[in-house]
Amino acid sequence: MNDKGAILPAEDGVEAALVGWLKETLNKKIFDALLIPVEVPAGDSFAYLLLKDPAILDDASPLPPVMPVQGGKAISRLTMRGSGSKRVAAVVRPCEARAAIELTKLKQAHLDNLWLITMDCPGVLPLSDYLEDPAAGATCFAEASLEGDRGPMRPNCQVCNRFSILQAPASDLHIGTLESADGTVLIVPGSPKGERVLEDMDMPLDAALDGWAKRVGEIEKAQTEQRRRAHAELREETAGPDRLLDVFSSCINCHNCQRVCPVCYCRQCYFESAALKLPPENYLTRAERKGALRFSPDTLLFHIGRATHMILSCVACGACEDACPMDIPVGQVFSLLADRAQETLGYVAGESLEDPLPLVAYEMDELHQVEQPYVEIYCKQEVQDA
Amino acid sequence: MSDEREFEPRIIYFLCSWCGSGGSETAAAHHLHYPENVMPSRVNCTGALPAVHIVRPLIEGADGVVISGCHPGDCHYNDGNFRARRRVALVKSLLDTLGLEPERVWFRYVAHGEGQRFVDTATEFNDHIKKLGPNPLKTRRDT
Amino acid sequence: MPEGLKVNGGTEETLRELLRSLLESGRVSGVLALGRTGDAEQSVACSLFTDPDAFGADGTACPLLPFMPANAGGVLSRLTLKGPLTEPIAAVVKPCEMRAFIELVKLNQCSLDNILLISSTCGGVYPLDTGVNGGLKKKLPGYWEAVKQGELDDDIRPTCLACTHFVPENADITVALLGEADLDVQCTLYLNTEKGAALVDGLEGLEGTPLSGELESEPIQRSHGQRKAFREELFAGVEVGLEGLIRTFGRCIGCHACKTMCPVCYCHLCYFDSSDCERSPEFYEGELARKGGLRVPPNTVFFQLGRLSHMSISCVGCGMCTDVCPADIPLSTLFSKVGASVQALFDYQPGKDVTEEIPLRTFDEEELVQVAT
Helix, strand or coil, X not given: CCCEEEEEECCCCHXXXXXXXXXXXXXXXXXXXXXXXXXXXXCCCEEEEEECCHHHHHHECCCCCCCCCCHHHHHHHHHCCCCCCCCEEEECCHHHHHHHHHHHXXXXXXXXXXXXXXXXCCCCCCXXXXXXXXXXXXXXXXXXXXXCCCXXXXXXXXXXXXXXXXXCCCCCEEEECCCCCCCEEEEEECCXXXXXXXXXXCCCCCEECHHHHHHHHHHXXXXXXXXXXXXXXXXXXXXXXXXXXXXXXXXXXXXXXXXXXXXXXXXXXXXXXXXXXXXHHHHHHHHHHHCEEXXXXXXXXXXXXXXXXXXXXXXXXXXXXXXXXXXXXXXXXXXXXXXXXXXXXXXXXXXXCCCCCCCCCCCCCCCHXXXXXXXXXXXXXXXXXX | CHHHHHCCCCEEEEEECCHHHHHXXXXXXXXXXXXXXXXXXXXXXXXXXXXXXXXHHHHHCCCEEEXXXXXXXXXXXXXXXXXXXXXXXXXXXXXHHCCCCHHHEEXXXXXXXXXXXXXXXXXXXXXXXXXXXXXXXXXXCCC | CCEEEEEECCHHHHHHHHHHHHHHHCCCCEEEEEEECCCCCCCEEEEEECCXXXXXXXXXXXXXXXXXXXCHHHHHHHHCCCCCCCCCEEEECXXXXXXXXXXXXXXXXXXXXXXXXXXECCCCCECHHXXXXXXXXXXXXXXXXXXXXXXXXXXXXXHHHCCCCCCCCCCCEEECCCCCCCCCCEEEEEECCHHHHHHHCCCCCCCEEEEECCCCCHHHHHHHHHHHHHHHHHHHCCCCHHHHHHHHHCCCCCXXXXXXXXXXXXXXXXXXXXXXXXXXXXXXXXXXXXXXXXXXXXXXXXHHHHHHHHHHHHCCCCCXXXXXXXXXXXXXXXXXXXXXXHHHHCCCCCCCCCCCCCHHHCCCCCCCHHHCC
């Protein structure tokens, strides 16, 4: 990341400035198209639109109050089969950019002709809260963002410490909206690709980042501490078979969490495949052994199993929890699992395209703590006790 | 004490087709015995064992899962055992965070000629699981 | 006129005792019914019970709870997807769940062998939200009072209020609920088939007086009329036309939960998840050139229309789709409405008759002349 940024005047507010700037990039053919959230016709939500017509940007919102579709997933659908010849800029939140990076490593997206543009993110409202009254939701979001109040946001957003570019430099251009004094915002390039855009827009990199970086650092520190505490509390509340199964006691196996997860990309999920479709004898035997078998079965297996598949790429965005019809704190549980699993393997999801996926890479000399030591010939307990 | 004698653990022992199984065959050749309730399950390479297949038996009826493959550097497929080690680390991390007794999963290398080591692992793990007791997940009706 | 049994004792208690006895006597190897999985109100799931005590006073089974975490017809079909049951099990299902199951039998997704269907005259279920928001327990006394009068609580699923198929047609045993004023002290069971009658014949703890009664009592006929009227009103309020659909599905997030929870949508890999619907860069660039803008992921309305064209002929109007939608889209109303019109076109009632082929899988040479011009 550079130590200097470019200044974007923003007298009429950050959103207006950004939208204006994006229009210019289209007009100047710096980008051929944008992928950006746009308000839907009914005015009750936002959807990612791939657009080349600058007029559509009048309804666009670079930082909408909700995240109905995770931007990483949208980027993946767009570029799954290849980059194409058009230069596209995707205006997304940091967790969405990180998901896009993971998906690229997983060969589900191609970022060659795509620029990731992120901004300091105040969080998003839970979708169901917003849908109750979209107008009120928009106001609540605007106020909370201004005050830096994460209270109304998704539980995962409340403890997010990767809302900017310092801890997780994932994007080509980052809009530093925090501490934007005197009616300007900073545009910070995160890659040579990003630098070239600012060059082509005649925006010199002459603004110091110290003030902004200091402010971001302070908030990141506070958020990290909050995250640590929240995760410790959550672990207390969910650890062990009784508490864990209580958390998932209302799960109806809709698999929404898997469907909306940007990183879960399998066309046919293992847990919906033939591997888990068994003859009636299997179910009856299991039901007989236990006295009853929850049906459809394998609820807990789905969640833990899904974690074994994707937790190392989990960006803790919380899209899963938003989509759960039974209000299960699945996003919070997964963000706890993700932090711990990623830490064990020395990996941070979505930080850099250069970091190899942790289940593909390995060191010869690592993780000895999972190897069961063998010291001497073992005597059976009975022999020992005799 | 009497409970321990009554409880016969159900244990799955994943063995790779090369060193792991070889260890069991060497044990057989030397007439070494291991507990009957330890069920060997052969995989081509420990690196080919999906992480979900370590979790699945633990939810549905196994009291413990052991995985044995070639020592580092000896894997028939070069690095399968290194990947297995990462997967085991992942599964143990998940089980630990969820409070589901990661100690019910063991990962130990067993070479082709290490018959005694194979038998010792099976026996030691069996005793270890007997002490831990039955897996609380397997009687749950709400999994 | 079906034979029946009038048993002294509250309906819920009697049913539980019946199921408990079936398990204990070994007449069935398992019972599929709703059971509590936790203390929270919404922690309810279908379960395959083999332990008789689950139906005892302290047991976790709650077979008549007006709550549908999953359509039990779809759940039941999972049990025999890979082959028929070789041991008998009883399944307590609501009429729409049973109809879904019958449709799935026709679609070769499951088998009726060795399954005994126990259903009831249904007073509807509450939306999942009611449980999630902690309001279910409070509603239950009022719910049952209404059912006794043959009435429906306004707060049940809209598709339930509009359901005219609330009298089960293929059950081996029907538990009379709707319009039964003495629900708390008497249990009326209609034994519709030989299988059903044999199941309870001489069963310990189930002594009752035989009855020859009409299932379609006056309260039930009244309910038919009320529901039909509400149905027409409900369907009339659905926003249609391209603009209407775009407005309705604007906030669709493409999670396809509606498809996952639909009992009739059985495809292992949905067309809309297949590689057919994965678009190349050329597609996106083409759309961009043509329209100036394109929603990503695409196919939002296409998915809904496609799903309608695939399954509306078999839609039983259970309402799972609306309940599970994270964007609060009133899907079940639209799907029921379209389903009803498609079914009327072929004079077809899904789930009514297992021998009646689904209209899209058969044809008559002389029919639908008006379609071809």
